[in-house]
Amino acid sequence: MIHGFHAVLARLRRAPESIRELYVDASRDDARARDLLKLAADAGLRPHLVDHARLERLCPGRRHQGVVAIGEAALPAMTLDELLDGLGKPATLLLLDGVTDPRNLGACLRVADGAGAAAVIAPKDHACTLTDVAVQTASGAAESVPYIMVTNLARAMDALGDAGFWMLGTADEADHSLYEETLTGSVAWVLGAEGKGLRRLTRERCDALVSIPMLGQVSSLNVSVAAGVVLYETLRQRRKAGAGAA
Incomplete structure (x- = not known):
């Protein structure tokens, strides 16, 4: 439906x-x-x-x-290999680790579409599928941004690293902020669920961890808001460097 x-x-x-x-x-x-x-x-x-x-x-x-x-319940699913075969450079990807709320997934797909991300990737376990609520929240982005569910997110990150992606995770305790990171190459952003953050194996496979500056009383952002912050900063830097959109 x-x-x-x-x-x-x-x-x-x-x-x-x-x-x-x-x-x-x-x-x-x-x-x-x-x-x-x-x-x-x-x-x-x-x-x-x-x-x-x-x-x-x-x-x-x-x-x-x-x-x-x-x-049909969903469009034909794309595999990670098919995605990598068709990607240009530089490219941006969004990986979601443990995001189970369909509204958060839909909002992440929407912001990924807006910022020009090539795909959203999540594990088959501990993740939300494309429910009708997620599709509705995405406001059309579920049809334009591939949502790829992989068997093992850590192994998928290894494959992305081999393909030349710089793997970046977000963490409150990171020693430098998003705005100190160079984001002009191919970047895969890895975001965890609000509260739980990144799982250990996912965190260990990140090339770097960065923080999103929080100047108020709350300690973290909703995952879809955080996705918007990091994806649009990537787009801003890439355009400033003359590399074009993702």
């Missing part, structure tokens, strides 16, 4: 063949709804125009915005 304009539009643009049924609130006659209906028609889909009550039964308690699609 895919719901909400951002998520449904993104799936229509990227993989319309994966959508089996499309339901749209018949009472909506705004530009946004008309654009979605045209895109669906161009893809050969015949949307069902239904009342609000039908949509509520399909997505009870969800903010569907008057549009719900039923289709």
Whole structure:
């Protein structure tokens, strides 16, 4: 089940063949709804125009915005090897260690898309899958940013290091800050769950640990906010150095 304009539009643009049924609130006659209906028609889909009550039964308690699609649970998954084969240089990746909340995952995908990260990578254990809540929170980014789940995150980090990525983790106790680190090459940022931080094996495989300056009373940031800080600083430095976006 895919719901909400951002998520449904993104799936229509990227993989319309994966959508089996499309339901749209018949009472909506705004530009946004008309654009979605045209895109669906161009893809050969015949949307069902239904009342609000039908949509509520399909997505009870969800903010569907008057549009719900039923289709394949997820797009074909990309492997780490496939990602590395197709990457240009320099590139940015976001690795999540122990992030299990679907809203945090969705927000991380959204910020990764905005900052030009090539993919988000997480372990199959101790991580959130692409639930409908994560897809909704991502506002379309779940369709544009590959979410790669690997069997062993530590081994995946070894492979990324061999491919030339500088592995950076965040930790409150690090001896230097994010803003003292050179981020113009290929970078893989590794972030842990709020409170727990990075696991030992993950931490040991980082080339360096950096802190995010915290000047107020709270000791840490939500993982998606931290992802935004580090990814956009990477983008800023890369553009300043003339290396281009990820």
